[in-house]
Amino acid sequence: MEKQLIEIYAKKIVDAGYNVHNEFGPVLLESVYLYCFMEELRISGITVKQEVIIPLFYRGNPLNKDLRLDLLVEN
Helix, strand or coil: CCHHHHHHHHHHHHHHHHHHHHHHCCCCCHHHHHHHHHHHHHHCCCCEEEEEEEEEEECCEEEEEEEEEEEEECC
16 A cells, blocks of 8 residues: 555544544543444545454464454555
């Protein structure tokens, strides 16, 4: 992904976080903020997936452990 595109996505992500915080302030549960944050990202045209599981490897060998991402943005 080119640097300019990364900067565009980064700005949209920060703006989405700001919008959610500005709407609710610091009073809600993390799960509610996460849901609203995902919605803000979708509104801004960003593809987002939640609870994505990624297999882990160490020195080329698969581990019996997965990494769980809270959010995966634009793959």
